[in-house]
Amino acid sequence: MSNWEPKIIAFLCNWCSYGAADLAGVSRMQYPPNFRVIRVPCTGRINPKFILSALRHGADGVWVSGCHPGDCHYIEGNLYARRKFALLKNLLEHTGIEPKRLHFSWISSAEATKFADVAREVIRTVKEAGPAQHFIKKQAEVA
Amino acid sequence: MQAYTERIREAAKRLLSDGKVDVVIGFRKGTIPFMNEPYLAKTAEQVDQLVWDGNCGVNLANYLPKRTDRVAVVAKGCDSRNIVEHIVENQIKREQLHILGAPCKGMIDKRRIKAELKGKEPTSVEETEGEIEIKGRDLKLTLNRSDFLQENCAICIHRNPVLYDDLVGDLVEEQKDVDRYADVRQVEAMSTEEKWRHFDDLIAGCIRCYACRNACPACYCPTCFVDESRPQWVGKTIDPTDTRTFHFLRAYHLAGRCTDCGACERSCPVDIKMRQFTKKLEKDVKELFDYEAGINPEMRPALDFYRPDDPQAFIK
Amino acid sequence: MEGEAGNFTAKLKSEPRFIDPLRCTGCGDCAKVCPVTCVSEHNCGLDRRAATYIRYAQAVPLVFAIDPEICIGCGLCEKVCLAEAVKYDDQPRYNDLKIGSVILATGNEVFNPSDFDTYNYALLPNVITSMEFERILSASGPYRGHLMRPYDREEPKKVAWLQCVGSRDTHHCDNPYCSGVCCMYAIKEAVIAKEHSHSGMEAAIFFMDMRTHGKDFEAYYDKAKEEGVRFVRSRVHSVEPVGDGDLEITYADETGEIKQEIFNLVILSVGFQVGQEGMELAGKLGVDLNENRFVKTESFAPVATSREGIYVCGAFQGPKDIPQSVMEASAAASASSLLLNDVRWTEAKVKEKPTERNILGERPKVGVFVCQCGINIGGIVNIPEVREYAKTLPYVVYVEDNLYTCSQDTQVKMAQVIKEQGINRVVVAACTPRTHEPLFQETMSNAELNKYLFEMANIRNQDSWVHSGDPTQATEKAKDLVRMAISKVTLLEPLKESELGVTRKAMVVGGGVAGMVAAKDIADQGYPVYLVEKSSQLGGQAKKLFQTWRGESIPAYAEGLAKEIENHPNIKVYLNSELKHVDGFVGNFKSTIQNGGEPEPVEHGITIIATGGKEFQSEEYSYKKHPRIVTHQELDQRFNENDPSLRSINSAVFVQCVGSREPDRPYCSRVCCTHSVESALELKKINPESDVYVLYRDMRTYGERELIYQEARREGVIFIRYSLENKPQVEVVDGKVQVTVFDPILQRSIRMQPDLVTLATAILPNETDALSQFFKVPVNAEGFFIEAHAKLRPVDFSTDGVFLCGLAHYPKAIDESIAQARAAAARAATLLARDSIFFSGMVAFTRPIDCSSCGVCVSICPFNAPRFIETGRDAGKAEINPALCKGCGLCVASCRSGAIGLRGFDDSQIFAMIDSV
Structure with missing residues (x-):
């Protein structure tokens, strides 16, 4: 278990955090390779069932990152999403998912440093939570 | 209780004979005690079957979506809130409705009564202001009504209908100093692992019959997410992960919409306390967004709305 | 030239x-x-x-x-x-350009405070300019957004901003004007710096007049005060070094007492000026500059230079902020396109649309192209391993790797391979879709494939570049990303960019100056315009005004313009009329104009809202209790009528901020300070012996308007500042007007009995509810319409095809209204100039059978794309207008019933990526 590395699914908004991830690359900032990024047009696009699905597939962590309030490319998608995520995160935690597995951030396309910092922090805390135990659908039975 | 029944019948007759409505939705006596059943009265004769007592727990709002006729409906506090939701969510138009508001002192939990009867069969039940008198062979029992309420009724803070055209009884005093979330806080205090096991145990008996979903007035999607096939991402089995996904997302879909009417738990054949999911959401919605479901027909549910300064401490 | x-x-x-x-x-x-x-x-x-x-x-x-x-x-x-x-x-390249018009948008430079010797900018590293501080705060700046001072890279605990450095100053420089933006940016920097601070940084802004006259600026100023930014009304005398990198500033407070205070960092809020290059450029082009070296323009032609065919916009025209610059930019485009109207499209090349292969019913055949990007990817990620791995994945029929997949020759080859191999889905594993997706999609089109059958795996920016120390894991990640991309691409379907015809006619609501200018610009470009005016005549507020701050007659201009409008062959004017009903959307509006009797249906492709505003009539300050207490418009009317009684006014008082910057109307009405100064000067001109007082809170004669403020002081107009807590009293005592005000310099109350009191009352928006609902455009708490983006889209609404100008947006001066109106016309012309418009294929769509009619989508869509179907089998269910949908997916994720899909980012595609992680 000592060399266990978590797999984390990151849902990044195309207009900001995905750009920040790109810019972190341009600036050659380094962070561990634990993320698999799924690009979405807006955090408003993220259906809670995607996050459940990620957990069901055994993701050790989920990270959602979008635009700062007021900066949404679609005016207010992130503000609706903020409400959804608040309730989703609380309910997941209430029903026994470790808080350390779920991460949300606002990162603009210019904030490469913040992206790399948060990336490292997310990986660190997911590692603390250890390998995912719950909500995983046994692969053989996946419909 | 008899007074309510009289007034319901009187209003129903008037509305039907004046041609104001096509149907009156209320309750009639069931075939066994403690089991009234929803009844749709369309004629003056049928009206006489309408009754009211503590066994009218079924949420009649569930019978409204997609109706095209003019409807009078008897509504307790919770029913009326679900009617408000239906109006907001375009399931029925306000103009179609004549709401007969029934101020409520809580509905009787037939399961508790059953436990009290210890296997004896009741033949008649009389309900007075504060007491329930049960008679049967070798049976004569007087119970304190307030000790046998549905759990959600015991902690209800909206006993009076929030929207109505006529009242069928005098407004009742709302319960003060009710601690609605004692059970939620109990779970909140647990460790993560305990929480997981708590909910695992809670839903362990689920047979995926969907009675809870069908009884819920707010569950009216033509295709439920568990039946989605593009792709089918939740299995239909009683695999624990699938079962949990169902309960979790069913509750989540009720976020900011659930009125805690108790229909889900009432209908569950295996006694699952699924309100523990929805109440957590209700508590969060109240605390984070200062919103209560079904109170104001001018307001969209909590997730259809935002404020620029909504809480975001959880966001980095 | x-x-x-x-x-x-x-x-x-x-x-x-x-x-x-x-x-x-x-x-x-x-x-x-x-x-x-x-x-x-x-x-x-x-x-x-x-x-x-x-x-x-x-x-x-x-x-x-x-x-x-x-x-x-x-x-x-x-x-x-x-x-x-x-x-x-x-080598340098020289081109001869044949052009019809020129737009100067060269901007200008920020003032260099090196010569400002008492501030010691050149000597002390911790005295910096606001521009330097912008870079310090920037996430991509030299300190990566960490709040530090240059000298020792320590976080400053106490920071001072000194305003008006290189502005409102003829001693250290020759810049008498106000730069117009520094107050606001200083507040912004202070607020953001406090946010960046780890130790509760103290911020103090030393200013003369706080000029937050822009839309929503005053509220921001109020918020900054609440958040603890300290505002000190004083011009700082000097900055001297103390201790280890700290700075002592010396200033006189409002009572004249000299004070010293120590800060860790001092920021000089530097202004704009036209530099040597700008002056040389103007010289080369034969364009006149004004006395402040800005390009010379007139109020009624704010973007026209002295040379015909050359237009100007932005800070080269005068000091201004971003929204005004953006408005002028569009205004200059409008002016330029009027000149070039006859040759529109003559130099445009029509791109031939390649035929598209129908892939319906074909099994996915995926081609994968893995880019080495020189050594950028190939040096870290094991490309052959990724390539060979990709070959093993389902539906993959072809894989190759390239030194540079984006290079011209590879693109040509890629198109060939796609055709030869019958590939119907393409994955490129390379840099990032944000920069290169369009290029590869172009190649898809060239290969006769629908461009949406494409997906990129980001194995450079988000892999090799950020995991260069771990080639093994970087390779594993690249394989995962390729697998995820393939799993998505197999589910992608060809998307259609729907085309919709445009009704090439415009509707302008409001016949004031803004509405008339917008209507005229559009009509001059040859498009019919319906101009709807509520009142019985054109002209709006302009008829009631006297002159601009430069002395140009406003009624004369408005009347001339109204005549042109009435006689314009392309403009149909509806007086005493209102919009009664609006249907449709961008390119295809169908509206009903109520014009007295019969409602008239009209069709139009775009709409411009220019409903204007009006002067606030306050009960305050004994207004209406005495004929000598008037509003600005009432005084202007007397100027316009050349009222002889004005000559006998021996003393006059102007009271500023009447109904503005108050708790129940917090915004600044922007124009009243200049208006009062201009009227005060006029009174002085009529009777040089008169005593004229202006009672103000902050003089907001922004930009070059500052010059008339200076002129007024030279002419002897007396300015007395008052505070909101201690407002002047205007009373009628024994039939006489009596004004009492506390003078902060004398530190005592002054009582006057003037012949005239002019109240500079707020500007209110006209009624907006109906239009707001018709076009689904938002209105703020104060009743002004809310534009799509305060800075970048100041005349657009988030509803496509609807534009905004004039006082309905926010109080503004007439030159600004004209610029905004021309901007709205230019934005409208981008639609009117086309026969049809195309919409992105990546839009949402509903499946009515699954729709529960709950209305979440209709309620939350920021663009009003979903609506309820009105008739037929699916009546009451939602449908999405692809012409309005921007593809954000908010409705899709919010639909509990799973009835909405999003082309290009559908649930199945995202689930497939999650499944294959």
Whole structure:
């Protein structure tokens, strides 16, 4: 278990955090390779069932990152999403998912440093939570 | 209780004979005690079957979506809130409705009564202001009504209908100093692992019959997410992960919409306390967004709305 | 430049870049090996850059250049550039351009405070300009957004901003004007710096007048005060070093007492000025500059220079902020396109639409192209391993790797391969879709494939570049990303970009100056305009005003304009009329105009809302209790009528901020300070012996308007400041008007019995509810319409095809209204000039059978794309208008019933990616 590395699914908004991830690359900032990024047009696009699905597939962590309030490319998608995520995160935690597995951030396309910092922090805390135990659908039975 | 029944019948007759409505939705006596059943009265004769007592727990709002006729409906506090939701969510138009508001002192939990009867069969039940008198062979029992309420009724803070055209009884005093979330806080205090096991145990008996979903007035999607096939991402089995996904997302879909009417738990054949999911959401919605479901027909549910300064401490 | 309007010849010199922008992939290897550096101009000298450089990471195009000033010609960059883009022998290029018009948008420069010796900017590292501080706060700046001071990279605990450095100043420089933006940016910097601070940084702004006259600015100012930013009304005398890098500033407070205070960092809020280059350019083009060296314009033609056919916008025209610059930019475009109207489209090349292969019913056949990006990916990720792995994945029929997948020759080959192999889905594993997706999609089109059958795996920016120390894991990640991309691409379907015809007619609501200017610009371009005016005549507020601050007669202009409008063959004017009903959307509006009797249906492609505003009539200050207490418009009317009684006014008082900047109407009405100063000067002109007082809170004569404020003081107008807590009293005592005000300099109350009191009352928006609902456009708490983006889209609404100008947006001066109206016309013309518009294929769609009619989508969509179907089998269910949908997916994710899909980002596709992680 000592060399266990978590797999984390990151849902990044195309207009900001995905750009920040790109810019972190341009600036050659380094962070561990634990993320698999799924690009979405807006955090408003993220259906809670995607996050459940990620957990069901055994993701050790989920990270959602979008635009700062007021900066949404679609005016207010992130503000609706903020409400959804608040309730989703609380309910997941209430029903026994470790808080350390779920991460949300606002990162603009210019904030490469913040992206790399948060990336490292997310990986660190997911590692603390250890390998995912719950909500995983046994692969053989996946419909 | 008899007074309510009289007034319901009187209003129903008037509305039907004046041609104001096509149907009156209320309750009639069931075939066994403690089991009234929803009844749709369309004629003056049928009206006489309408009754009211503590066994009218079924949420009649569930019978409204997609109706095209003019409807009078008897509504307790919770029913009326679900009617408000239906109006907001375009399931029925306000103009179609004549709401007969029934101020409520809580509905009787037939399961508790059953436990009290210890296997004896009741033949008649009389309900007075504060007491329930049960008679049967070798049976004569007087119970304190307030000790046998549905759990959600015991902690209800909206006993009076929030929207109505006529009242069928005098407004009742709302319960003060009710601690609605004692059970939620109990779970909140647990460790993560305990929480997981708590909910695992809670839903362990689920047979995926969907009675809870069908009884819920707010569950009216033509295709439920568990039946989605593009792709089918939740299995239909009683695999624990699938079962949990169902309960979790069913509750989540009720976020900011659930009125805690108790229909889900009432209908569950295996006694699952699924309100523990929805109440957590209700508590969060109240605390984070200062919103209560079904109170104001001018307001969209909590997730259809935002404020620029909504809480975001959880966001980095 | 030679020639005349409509027919210029310009000689253009392009400096050599020494790196071919067509070959450069932006990988940055050249900059990594470059051995020489110099200070970075972009970061204001706070850090360094190489001789091979890119100005900033978001630059467009994202390609490098070599700075010949510092390059030592070592040849290293040429050696490492696998794209062979380096060209040491690059030469300047000269072009002769045949052009009809010119727009000057060269901006200007920020003031250099080095000569300001008492502030010691040149000597002390912790005295910096606001521009330097912008870079410090920037996430991509020299300190990566960490709040630090240059001297010791310590976080400052106490920071001072000194306003008006190089503005409102004729002693240290020749810039008498106000730069108009510094107050606001200083507040913004203070608020953001406090947010960045870890130790509760103290912020103090030393100012003369706080000029937050823009939309929502006053509220921001109020919020900054609440958040603890300290505002000190004083012009700072000097900044001296103390201790280890700290600074002592000396200033006189409001009572005249001299004070000292120590700060860790001092920021000079520097203003704008036109630099040498700007002046030379104006000289070369034969364009006149005004006394402040800005391009000379007139209030009624704010973007026209002295030379016909040459237009100006932005800060070269005068000091201004971003929204006003953007408005002027569109206004200049409108002016220019009027001139060039006859030759519209004559130089446009129609791109031939390649035929598209029908792939319906075909099994997915995926082609995968893995890019090495020189050594940028290939040096870290094991490309052959990724390539071979991709071959094993379902539906993959072809895999190759390329040195540069984006290079021209690879693109040609890629198109061939797609055709030869019958590939119907393409995955490129390379840099990032944000920069390269359009390029590869173009190749898809060239290969006769629908461009949406494409997906990129980001194995450079988000893999090899950020995991260069871990090639094994980077390779594993690349394989995962390729697998995820393939799993998505197999589910993608060809998307159609729907085409919709445009009704090439405009509707303008409001016949004031803004509405008339917008209508005229559109009509002059040849498009019919319906101009709907509620009242019985055109002209709006302008008829009631006297003159601009430059002394140009406003009623004369408005009347002339109204005549042109009435006689314009392309404009149909509806007086005493209102919009009663609106249907449709961008390109295809169907409205009903109620004009007395019969409602008239009209069709139009765009709508401009210019419903204007009006003067607030306050009960305050004994208004209406005495004929000598008037509003601005009432005084203007007397000026217009040349009222002889004005000559006998021996004393006059102006009271500012009547109904503005108050708790129940917090915004600043922007124009009243200038209006009062201009009227005060007029009174002085009529009777030079009169005593004229202006009672103000902050004089907001922004930009070059500052000059008439200075003139008024020279002419003897007396300015007395009052505070909101201690407002002046205007009473009628024994039939006489009596004004009492507390003078902060004398520290006592003054009582006057003036012949005239003019109340500078607020400007209110006209009624907006109906239009707001018709066009689904938002209105703020104060009743002004809310534009799509305060800075970047100041005349657009988020509803496509609807535009905004004039006082309905916010109080503004007439030159600003005109610029905004012309801008709205220019934005409208971008739609009217086309027969049809195309919409992105990536839009949401509903499946009515699954729709529960709950209305979440209708309620939350920021663009009003979903609506309820009105008739037929699916009546009451939601449908989405692809013409309005922007593809954000908010409704899709919010639909509990799963009834909405999003083309290109559908649930199945995202689930497939999650499944294959």
